[in-house]
Ligand code: SF4
């Protein structure tokens with residue numbers, strides 16, 4: 462029997478309403494509202510599935526206000542797969558018209574559609590728009606609060622040195638869409654670190670750009686599946702796939718679930734976060750102590766989803782004096798496009814994170830380390846100096862030659 466959201470009933474009933482996830486939910490922490498908590502959202506999904514409440518604007522808002530950080534999932538003792546439930550609910554909402562004034566504004570949904578379907582998926586269009594953005598930034602037309610990183614013409618003009626589509630390489634470096642346009646310097650740093658330990662990396666072949674993470678978040682599963690197939694085809698063979706954007710890494714690691722094929726599951730099993738892979742190749746031993754203090758911020762998709770956050774400490778611990786925040790990895794409010802879609806909530810959530818970062822010592826001279834572009838832009842917009850673990854590792858590289866572990 463079909464239900465309004467088509468969610469897995471076993472996943473839905475797994476929640477025993479214990480509330481242990483509530484302190485780990487950023488939207489609950491800033492609103493204190495049950496409907497803005499994981500438990501409240503699951504109860505709302507269940508009520509809609511059972512036909513107890515209508516699928517109306519109140520429900521839509523409860524779903525749209527979720528950052529999809531999955532802090533609740535990591536904290537849940539009952540193993541409720543909240544991420545999959547929320548993705549399923551979003552997909553159901555995206556596929557049906559909901560007439561209610563409380564739904565997100567039409568203009569915002571139209572912009573989202575253009576960005577997701579016409580810009581992120583067409584890399585040349587994205588790069589052209591990035592040049593326009595660079596020009597606007599150059600004449601101070603882009604306010605800092607928008608969080609757009611400082612774009613550099615030299616970065617945009619100069620392709621990465623790694624070959625493209627080389628199936629004989631030791632590893633693939635997934636370059637993505639926004640990362641390649643706005644943070645190519647991070648890829649350069651990642652290649653430098655990998656090169657220093659003797660790893661020959663290749664960029665993906667054609668189609669290896671947008672991974673579809675934002676499409677999954679927005680409920681556009683069919684588009685995400687098309688992009689996933691493209692990405693899989695762009696990196697054939699068995700070599701590891703190294704990803705230096707936590708959100709993309711989490712999406713690639715979920716391709717088995719998204720596509721439901723053995724090929725996709727095998728591809729997902731090859732995915733490694735940059736820090737994880739760099740440590741496995743001995744990069745940490747090749748860094749020298751800088752004496753610099755760095756405050757570590759764990760992107761949710763690195764910590765709660767990939768659970769690869771310890772590798773950042775393993776990679777950088779020898780080179781930097783690392784400081785931790787005392788907020789148990791609470792989300793910063795970036796959440797893919799969340800900071801654009803829900804600006805007020807995103808800013809309230811960020812204010813909590815900013816307090817935790819400052820308490821840990823982040824200031825104008827102390828770098829915050831973050832492995833995800835969304836978090837980087839969101840925190841930079843609040844005045845923090847943010848660098849990627851790959852950039853920090855590249856800065857601390859010893860110039861002595863090393864041999865690779867066998
Ligand atoms: S999602 Fe998990 S932690 Fe949260 S209320 Fe339900 S069972 Fe408890």
Ligand code: SF4
Pocket residue numbers: 485486487488489497498499502526527528529530531532533534543
């Ligand atoms: S995914 Fe994040 S924002 Fe959404 S309910 Fe879970 S903890 Fe809260």
